[in-house]
Structure formats: C-alpha cells, structure tokens
Amino acid sequence: MTTSTPELRRRRQLRFSLNRQQIVGLVWQVVVVGIVVAIVAFLWSNALHNLSARRISTGFAFLGREAGMPIADAWLAYSPKDTYVRAFIVGIVNTLRVAVIGIVLATVLGTLIGIARLSSNWLLSRLAAVYVELLRDIPLLLQLLFWYVLMQGLPAARAAWRPIEGVFLSNRGLVLPSVPIAEANLWVIATAVAGLIALFVLRRQLMTRQEADGKVRRLWPYALVLVGALPALVSLGLGASWTVTMPELRGFNFVGGLTLAPEYFALLIALVTYTSAFIAEIVRSGIQAVPRGQWDAANALGLRRSFVLQRIVLPQALRVIIPPMTSQYLNLTKNSSLAVAVGYQDVVSIANTTLNQTGQAIEAIALIMMVFLTISLGISLFMNWYNARIALVER
Amino acid sequence: MTSISEAPQNPLPLNSARSRQPGGGYVIRWLRANLFASVTSSLITVILMVLLGKALISLVQWGYWNAVWSVPGDQTGACRSVRGLGACWAVIPEKYRFILFGTYPFDQQWRPALACLTFIALFFVSSRRSFWRRELVLIWAAALVLIGILMWGGIFGLTYVSQDRWGGLPVTLILATFGLAFGFPLGIVVALGRRSKLPAIRSLCVLYVELIRGVPLISLLFMASVMFPLFMPDGVNIDKLLRAQIAFVLFAGAYLAEVIRGGLQAVPRGQHDAADALGLSYWKKNGLIILPQAIRHVIPPLVNTFIAFFKDTSLVLIIGIFDLLTTAKTSIIDPAWQPFSVEVYLFVAVIYFLFCFAMSRYSRRLEAQTRH
Numbered sequence: 001m002t003t004s005t006p007e008l009r010r011r012r013q014l015r016f017s018l019n020r021q022q023i024v025g026l027v028w029q030v031v032v033v034g035i036v037v038a039i040v041a042f043l044w045s046n047a048l049h050n051l052s053a054r055r056i057s058t059g060f061a062f063l064g065r066e067a068g069m070p071i072a073d074a075w076l077a078y079s080p081k082d083t084y085v086r087a088f089i090v091g092i093v094n095t096l097r098v099a100v101i102g103i104v105l106a107t108v109l110g111t112l113i114g115i116a117r118l119s120s121n122w123l124l125s126r127l128a129a130v131y132v133e134l135l136r137d138i139p140l141l142l143q144l145l146f147w148y149v150l151m152q153g154l155p156a157a158r159a160a161w162r163p164i165e166g167v168f169l170s171n172r173g174l175v176l177p178s179v180p181i182a183e184a185n186l187w188v189i190a191t192a193v194a195g196l197i198a199l200f201v202l203r204r205q206l207m208t209r210q211e212a213d214g215k216v217r218r219l220w221p222y223a224l225v226l227v228g229a230l231p232a233l234v235s236l237g238l239g240a241s242w243t244v245t246m247p248e249l250r251g252f253n254f255v256g257g258l259t260l261a262p263e264y265f266a267l268l269i270a271l272v273t274y275t276s277a278f279i280a281e282i283v284r285s286g287i288q289a290v291p292r293g294q295w296d297a298a299n300a301l302g303l304r305r306s307f308v309l310q311r312i313v314l315p316q317a318l319r320v321i322i323p324p325m326t327s328q329y330l331n332l333t334k335n336s337s338l339a340v341a342v343g344y345q346d347v348v349s350i351a352n353t354t355l356n357q358t359g360q361a362i363e364a365i366a367l368i369m370m371v372f373l374t375i376s377l378g379i380s381l382f383m384n385w386y387n388a389r390i391a392l393v394e395r
Numbered sequence: 396m397t398s399i400s401e402a403p404q405n406p407l408p409l410n411s412a413r414s415r416q417p418g419g420g421y422v423i424r425w426l427r428a429n430l431f432a433s434v435t436s437s438l439i440t441v442i443l444m445v446l447l448g449k450a451l452i453s454l455v456q457w458g459y460w461n462a463v464w465s466v467p468g469d470q471t472g473a474c475r476s477v478r479g480l481g482a483c484w485a486v487i488p489e490k491y492r493f494i495l496f497g498t499y500p501f502d503q504q505w506r507p508a509l510a511c512l513t514f515i516a517l518f519f520v521s522s523r524r525s526f527w528r529r530e531l532v533l534i535w536a537a538a539l540v541l542i543g544i545l546m547w548g549g550i551f552g553l554t555y556v557s558q559d560r561w562g563g564l565p566v567t568l569i570l571a572t573f574g575l576a577f578g579f580p581l582g583i584v585v586a587l588g589r590r591s592k593l594p595a596i597r598s599l600c601v602l603y604v605e606l607i608r609g610v611p612l613i614s615l616l617f618m619a620s621v622m623f624p625l626f627m628p629d630g631v632n633i634d635k636l637l638r639a640q641i642a643f644v645l646f647a648g649a650y651l652a653e654v655i656r657g658g659l660q661a662v663p664r665g666q667h668d669a670a671d672a673l674g675l676s677y678w679k680k681n682g683l684i685i686l687p688q689a690i691r692h693v694i695p696p697l698v699n700t701f702i703a704f705f706k707d708t709s710l711v712l713i714i715g716i717f718d719l720l721t722t723a724k725t726s727i728i729d730p731a732w733q734p735f736s737v738e739v740y741l742f743v744a745v746i747y748f749l750f751c752f753a754m755s756r757y758s759r760r761l762e763a764q765t766r767h
Contacts, residue, residue, distance in 0.1 A: 029595040036599060043626040050625045121436045122429035123443050137751035138744045139706040142720055146740045153479075153737070337611040341713055348613055361621040368614045369606075376609045 047362065056359045063088070069353050071345050073261045084354055091350035092371055098264065098346065099333040099375070102271040106332060107325075109272060110279025117284045128280065135277035141338055144270040148342045151262040157253055166246045168254060174265050175247040178258035184240035191234045195226035202226075263344035267336065275332045279325065286321035287313065318390050326383035330376055337372075347371050458482050471731050483735040487742050490726040494743065497562015497717045503554065507565040510545045513538055514568045522757055535576065542569075558636050562717035564746070566636070570643055570708040570718065575701060578647025585652035587681060590659055600652070607649035612710055615642045620714040639711050647704055654696050658689035698758035702751050709747075719743055 051058055067087040068080050074090045075097060116128040135143070152171055155161065160170035166177040179185070199222060206217045235242075247257025260268070290313050298308040337348040348368055355364040431437040461481025463474045465488065474483035496504045517538045520526050526534070546565060549555035561569075588600035607615070619642035620635065627633065662685050670680040690697070709720040717725070723743040727736045 025593050029593050032599065033595050046628050047625045049629075050627075119439075120429070120432060121439050123440050123447075127443065127447070133752065133755075134748070137702070137706075137748045137755060139709040139720065139747055141709045141712060142740060142744055142747065145720075145724065146737070146744070149736045149740065153734075334611040337613045338710070338713075340613065348611065352617065355617070355621060361617075361625060365614055365618055365622055368617075369610045372611055372614070373606075373609045 054359070058362070060363055062354075062358050062360050062363070065358075067354070067357075069350070069357065071350070073264055073345060087350050087354070088347065088367065091345060091347035094344070095333075095336055095339075095346040095348075095371070096375075098267055098271065098336045098339070098344070102268055102275070102332050102336065103329050105268070105272045106275040106279055106328075110276035111283050113276060113280035114283030114287070117280060118287060132277045132280050135274055136281075140270060140274045140335055141341060143274055144266060144338055144342060147270050148262070148266040151266045157249060160249070166244075166257070168247060168249075171262060172253065172259070173262040174260040175254045176258045176260070177244045177246050178256075179242055179244055182240065184235070184238040185242070187238055188231050188235045188240050192227055192231040195230055199223055199226050261344070263339070263342045266342055267339050267344050270338075271332055271335060274335075275328055278328050278331075282321055282324045282328065283317075286317040289320045290316045315390065322383060322387045322390065326380060326387075329379050329383070333375055333379065334372060337368075456481070471735075474735060478734060482738050484738060486727070486732050486735045486738050490732065490739065491742070493563075493726050494719070494722050494739065495563045496565070497722045498560050499562060499565075500554070500556060500560065503548075503556065506545045506548065506553070506556075507561070507563070510542045510565050511568060513542050513545070514565075514572060517572075539573075539576070558634055561636070563722045564719050566711075566717055567705075567708050567719040570640060570711065571701075571705045573640055574643035574647045574704060574708070575651075577644040578651055581644065581648035582651030582655050583686065585648060586655035586659055589652065589656055604649045604652055607646060608653070612646055612707055613713055615646055616710060616714050618642065635714075636716060639714065639716050643704075643708070646707075647700075650700055650704070651697070654693050654700055655689060657696070658691075658693035659685065661692045662688050695758045695762040698754055698761070702754045702758075705750060705754070706747065719746065 048058075063084045065084060066081055067084045069087060070080050071078050071087065071090055073094065075093055076086075076090050078086060078090045113128045113131060116124050117132065119125045119128075151173070154169060154171045157168075157170045157172050160168040160172075160175075162168055168175040199219075202222055203219055206219060209215075210217055234240075245256040247254045247259075249255075294312055294316065295308065298312050303312075336346060339346040340349040340352055343349070351364040351368045355361050358364075430440045457480065461477050463477060463481060463483050463485050466473050466483075466485040471483070471485070474485060477483070492501070492504060496507045499507050517535065520534060521531060544550065544553070546561060546569075547556060547558075585600045585604060588596045589604065591597050591600075616639060619638040623633070623638050623641075666684055666688065667680070670684045675684070708718060711718050712721045712724065715721070720743060723739050724736075727733055727739050
C-alpha cells in the first residue's frame with residue numbers, strides 16, 4: 001500500500017488519532033470495571049453494616065483465642081485448650097494426610113486398572129470397564145456415605161476381622177502393625193531418600209554418557225550402595241530399632257500398631273476408588289495415543305517388551321497423561337473437603353466448627369479458600385515443572 | 396476431560412499367540428483368542444472366574460435369596476433377623492415416595508413426578524441433533540415455566556406449595572438444570588472475556604475462573620448459606636434453595652468457561668480474519684461465526700462437564716437442602732429402618748447412575764459421530 005496523494009495521507013492520520021476500536025474498548029473496560037467495583041462496594045458496605053448490627057468483630061484476632069473444640073484424629077499434639085491457629089494447622093495436616101496418601105494410592109490403582117482395560121484378556125478388560133463406569137457415574141458423596149455406613153456395620157473390636165495376622169478390621173477402623181519411629185529411624189530414612197535422589201541424578205548422567213559413546217553402564221551396583229548399604233550402615237551406627245509392634249486387643253480397644261479411624265479410612269477408600277476410575281481412563285487413552293507403529297518398530301529392532309514399555313511407549317504416553325492427571329490430583333484434593341460429611345476433621349470441617357462457634361463466617365471461609373488456593377497452586381506448579389521436563393523437545 | 400472411546404480397539408500388542416489361527420468353531424476360537432491366549436492369560440481368566448463366581452454367589456444370596464421384600468407396617472423384625480445375610484428391600488416400597496419427592500404434600504406428588512418427566516423430555520429433546528436450532532431456547536423457556544407452575548402451583552386450580560416443602564429428585568434436577576441453563580451463557584461470556592484484547596476485562600475473567608476452580612465446591616456452598624445473608628441489605632431475605640442455586644450457577648459458569656475456551660482456541664485464525672473482512676461487529680462475529688463452530692468442537696467435554704455437575708449437586712446435603720441424597724439420608728433416621736441404609740443408598744445410586752450413564756453413552760456416541 002503506497003499512499004502518495006496528500007489527501008489520503010491526511011485521512012490516515014485522522015483515522016489513527018480517532019481509533020474508534022480503542023475508544024470503544026476503553027469505554028467497555030471502564031463500564032465493566034465500574035459495575036464490578038460498584039457491586040463489590042455495595043456488598044462490602046452491607047456486610048460491614050450487618051456485622052456491626054450483629055456485634056461480630058471483623059479481622060483475624062479470634063485466631064489467637066482458645067478453640068475449645070476436640071479433634072479426635074490429630075497427628076500433631078493438640079488439646080481443646082489450644083488456640084484456633086493450632087486447630088487450623090491440625091486441620092491442614094489432616095487434609096494433606098488424606099490428599100497425599102490418596103493421590104499416591106489412586107495413581108497406583110488407576111494405572112493398574114487402566115492397563116487392565118487394555119488387556120488382551122476379554123474378562124479382565126471388561127471387568128475393568130465395569131469398574132470405571134460404575135464408579136464414575138455415582139456421586140462421590142454417595143459413595144463416601146456408603147463406605148462409611150459399611151464401616152459402621154463392621155463387627156465390634158472383639159470380633160474384628162483378621163484378613164492377615166496383625167491386621168484388624170472392625171468398626172473402630174483399620175489397625176495395622178507399625179514400626180515406632182524414633183530419631184534414629186528418621187536419620188536412616190533421610191539417608192535412604194538422599195541416596196534415592198543421588199541415584200536418580202546418577203542415572204541421568206550415566207544415560208547421557210551412554211548416549212554419547214554407546215557403552216552400556218550398569219546402575220545396580222550404585223543402587224545397592226546408595227539405597228541399600230549406606231542406610232544399613234547408618235542404622236547400625238545409630239542403633240535404630242526396627243522391631244514391628246503388633247496391635248493387640250485389650251478390653252474393648254486395640255493397643256499398639258497404627259490405627260486408621262473409620263472416618264479417615266472411609267474417606268480414603270472413597271477418594272481413591274473414585275479418582276482411580278478417572279485416572280484409569282487417562283492412562284488408557286494415554287497409552288492408546290502412542291501409535292502402533294512405535295511398538296512394531298521397537299519389535300523389529302528386537303527390543304525386550306519391558307524395555308519397549310519403559311523407554312519408548314511410556315515417555316510418549318506420559319506427555320498425553322500428565323495434564324489431565326494434574327487436574328485429577330487437584331480434584332482429589334478439593335474433594336477431600338467432603339470429609340465434613342462423615343466427621344473427619346479436615347481443614348474445612350474445622351473452619352465450619354469455628355464458624356459456628358465464633359460467627360466469623362467471612363474469615364473462616366477466606367481461610368478455607370486461602371488453604372486450597374495455596375495447595376492447588378503448589379500442585380499445578382509442580383506438575384507444570386514436571387510436564388515441561390518431559391515435554392517433547394523439538395529440534 | 397479426556398476423550399473416551401469404545402472398548403479397547405488397540406489392545407497392548409505383542410501377544411504372538413493371538414496371531415496363531417486355531418481350529419474349531421467360532422465359540423472355541425473366540426475363547427482361545429480372548430480368554431486363553433497364553434498361559435498368563437489363562438491363569439488370569441481362571442483366577443478372575445473364581446473370584447467373580449464367589450462374589451456373584453454372595454451377592455445373589457444377599458440381594459435375592461435371603462432378602463426380605465416386604466414387612467407389615469414398621470415391623471422390621473423379619474429384616475433384623477436376616478441382617479448381614481440378606482437385604483431388606485422392604486425399606487424401598489416403604490420410603491420411596493419420601494426419597495423421590497421429600498415432604499411435598501402426599502396427595503399432590505403427581506406434580507413433582509410430572510415435573511421430573513418434563514425434565515427428562517427436555518433433556519431428550521435437547522440431545523437430538525434435529526433440535527439444535529434457535530427454537531430450542533423457546534422450548535427450554537416453555538418447559539421451565541411449565542415446571543415452575545407444576546412445582547409452585549397457585550394458578551389453574553393447583554394449590555400453592557412453598558419452596559421449603561420441595562425435596563428429592565425434582566430439587567436435584569432443578570439445581571442441575573437451572574445451574575446449567577444460566578451457567579452456560581455466563582460461561583460463554585467469561586470465555587470470550589478471557590480471550591479479549593482488553594486487559595481489564597481479561598484479568599477480571601481470569602480472576603473469576605481461577606478463584607472458583609481453585610477452591611472446593613463446599614466452600615462456595617458455605618458462602619451461599621452463611622456468608623450470603625451478611626452481604627444483603629436489611630430486609631432482603633433470599634431463600635436458601637435460591638442461594639444454593641446462585642452458587643451453582645457461578646460454579647458451573649467457571650467450569651463451562653474453560654471448556655468453551657478450549658473450543659474457541661480450536662477455531663482457525665482465518666475464520667476471525669474472514670469475519671473481520673466482512674465488517675461484522677464483535678458480537679455478530681462471535682455469535683454467528685466463531686461460537687457455533689467452537690461449541691460444536693467441545694460437545695463431548697461439555698457433556699462430561701454436565702455429568703460432573705449433575706453429581707456435584709449432591710453436595711447440597713452438607714448445607715441441608717433436600718435433594719435426592721439428603722432425602723435418602725433422612726428417610727433412614729426413622730429408628731425402625733435405621734439399620735438398612737445400605738439398601739436405600741443402593742436405590743439412590745441406581746437413579747444417579749441411570750442419569751449419568753445415559754449422558755456418558757450419549758457423549759460417546761456423539762464423539763464417534765464427529766470423528767467420522
């Protein structure tokens with residue numbers, strides 16, 4: 001476009017200075033923001049008025065007061081004499097306890113069922129399909145209430161079921177054998193974790209070197225030293241004890257061992273089975289997304305089946321799997337708030353009790369939202385980082 | 396929401412035994428190929444058959460053989476004597492009216508029943524491709540008015556029934572349907588806003604969507620039941636059901652916005668350019684060119700969102716609104732029937748399952764149609 005005549009040039013300048021689109025855009029923004037601000041201001045002034053009329057103070061000062069609420073299933077030391085802050089922290093730990101363990105178990109179960117769904121065995125794949133369809137099409141809350149009622153219908157502690165020696169299932173929940181954790185044990189565990197991380201880094205280095213010169217390097221001797229021998233040495237040096245304490249029935253209750261309360265156990269089962277149905281579908285479609293030619297090509301090269309799965313199919317499937325998996329993890333965490341329906345005291349349940357005791361509705365709900373937004377953000381950041389790591393690098 | 400297709404079309408390959416062509420009739424060949432293809436496969440089949448057989452036998456024993464089908468009045472002695480061994484289905488004929496319609500006046504319960512049928516007819520009509528026209532909006536409006544008349548009454552000689560007496564299935568359907576009917580346009584506006592070039596509008600939409608999606612639905616429902624009254628001016632008192640409904644509309648709007656945004660992203664850039672070249676205004680461009688294509692792209696994930704949303708309405712139990720799950724839970728407070736909650740929950744689970752299963756089948760069929 002070459003404009004040579006002075007008249008045309010003048011018109012263009014005029015158009016530029018009076019860009020209609022920009023003005024319309026500006027007006028729209030001002031109007032919309034104005035409406036939103038007006039609504040918020042209106043609601044806020046109403047809230048202030050209502051709160052003062054009901055003599056409810058605003059602000060988070062109430063958090064320092066004595067909570068006076070009992071928490072039955074706390075992992076941290078807690079008594080009703082502690083403050084609301086302490087109660088909230090106990091609640092957050094309870095939420096994380098069910099969410100983290102739930103995510104791990106749901107991933108394992110979901111992956112197994114997703115693979116079963118692809119099995120060439122007709123019976124196995126049909127059963128997996130029925131499992132997925134049944135669990136996905138019934139509300140989670142209904143499933144949770146169902147599991148909880150079943151849990152309450154179990155025999156009393158005296159007549160508890162014993163599927164395996166040392167494991168008791170009764171209306172008091174699930175009791176498992178446990179190892180008492182002392183400081184020495186923690187050190188040993190820390191060493192093993194550090195060894196695992198070191199092994200992971202080492203594996204990457206060995207792989208890059210293998211890619212460079214084609215020589216196969218063994219990893220297992222390092223694994224033996226880092227994860228096996230080193231923690232064992234630390235354990236011997238510190239004299240850590242690993243004797244397993246078996247739970248015993250004394251009177252009406254169990255002594256020793258690790259008890260999962262029926263509320264916690266029901267919530268965990270409901271979350272894990274429900275989410276695993278969704279994860280199974282994600283895993284299935286992820287594996288199906290890898291073209292058949294990739295299998296055929298790997299076979300033609302004469303690679304072993306486990307090697308093909310590990311190094312060729314899974315890395316490609318994971319790229320499809322990770323984003324929807326992230327939203328399932330987020331869903332599980334948010335769904336853990338259904339705990340309030342069976343009386344497991346997670347952060348939502350504790351905020352609800354606080355709300356009823358103090359009337360500080362706005363603050364209590366703001367706290368719930370802050371906790372969940374933080375957890376959601378944490379999970380998304382981690383999964384985005386992981387996703388970026390495994391994503392296809394195009395050259 | 397990932398795409399879901401029919402049974403494994405592409406099972407894990409590498410089962411060399413499958414390619415061997417065995418002799419015998421069709422049944423034998425089928426059994427060999429699908430159940431006894433290899434040693435491992437045969438082992439799995441046998442183990443599963445044994446487990447499945449055991450489970451089925453105990454299920455039939457509990458649910459049919461030892462079950463009690465009716466008891467006289469509230470005399471649940473017969474049920475109690477078989478507790479743990481057999482089901483007490485007698486609880487269903489005793490309580491089904493309450494579970495389905497709550498405390499709605501007993502002799503007027505044909506009205507909520509008719510309302511539920513209207514809902515089902517409405518869903519059915521909306522699922523037909525031949526009805527995907529502008530007139531569908533009118534059909535929806537007419538159906539919702541009809542349901543309002545049936546539920547409230549007060550005209551045409553129907554007695555007035557106030558909202559606090561509604562309960563059961565109609566409440567679940569109302570929460571889900573109105574949530575979607577209002578959440579959908581909201582979702583469209585927010586999805587467009589999130590892709591807008593205007594920074595203030597875009598950030599408002601992002602804030603709204605991320606805030607709602609980042610917190611559990613329960614916290615929104617708590618907000619609706621406890622915080623909402625605080626935000627209202629003096630003298631304004633909004634009904635609890637309506638407050639929950641507003642929370643559901645806001646919730647559905649945020650989730651639907653994300654699905655629709657996915658569809659908007661799938662519309663090629665050229666469509667925008669062509670519409671601009673024709674000199675269409677922003678609203679005409681989106682309403683006539685972009686949105687119809689975008690929504691067609693995302694119909695299967697939209698149906699999946701509807702399913703999730705339908706199940707999520709059950710959460711109103713926690714704030715004490717009488718939906719289907721709450722009436723079920725309340726129906727077994729009665730001491731005579733208290734021990735038989737498993738039977739009641741199974742009954743309600745079947746109802747939820749039928750609705751969700753129908754929707755998920757439908758979404759699968761649509762997907763198969765769009766693929767070819």
